[in-house]
Amino acid sequence: MKELLLADNVLTRLQPEVCMLKLLRKLDISDNYLISLPQQLGRLVALEELIISKNEISVLPAEIGALTNLTILDASHNRLSSLPREMANLRKLVKLFIDNNSFSDTISEVADGTFFS
Numbered sequence: 001m002k003e004l005l006l007a008d009n010v011l012t013r014l015q016p017e018v019c020m021l022k023l024l025r026k027l028d029i030s031d032n033y034l035i036s037l038p039q040q041l042g043r044l045v046a047l048e049e050l051i052i053s054k055n056e057i058s059v060l061p062a063e064i065g066a067l068t069n070l071t072i073l074d075a076s077h078n079r080l081s082s083l084p085r086e087m088a089n090l091r092k093l094v095k096l097f098i099d100n101n102s103f104s105d106t107i108s109e110v111a112d113g114t115f116f117s
Contacts, residue, residue: 027049
């Protein structure tokens with residue numbers, strides 16, 4: 001399976017078994033009621049697009065830094081106040097959507113390029 005679209009399903013948690021789909025390239029779990037992501041997320045090494053917008057997520061797991069093929073991350077409309085430093089490993093990231101969260105200092109680091117250096 002290359003794409004898994006679970007948007008708008010009233011999910012309250014993502015089952016860790018989803019993270020065993022090694023060939024997954026797109027995961028859309030937007031518009032649910034997720035408050036966190038499993039640490040096993042880092043096992044999805046082929047993932048190119050991760051859409052987690054419109055949830056209640058307050059922290060991204062450090063393991064997100066293992067998703068080195070990620071080109072698009074949409075984490076908008078959540079409750080994030082910071083990004084994990086491990087995201088600096090996402091060298092292929094082209095689009096990062098983090099609007100409508102609770103950021104403070106992280107935004108200036110992303111904007112001036114120092115976050116990913």
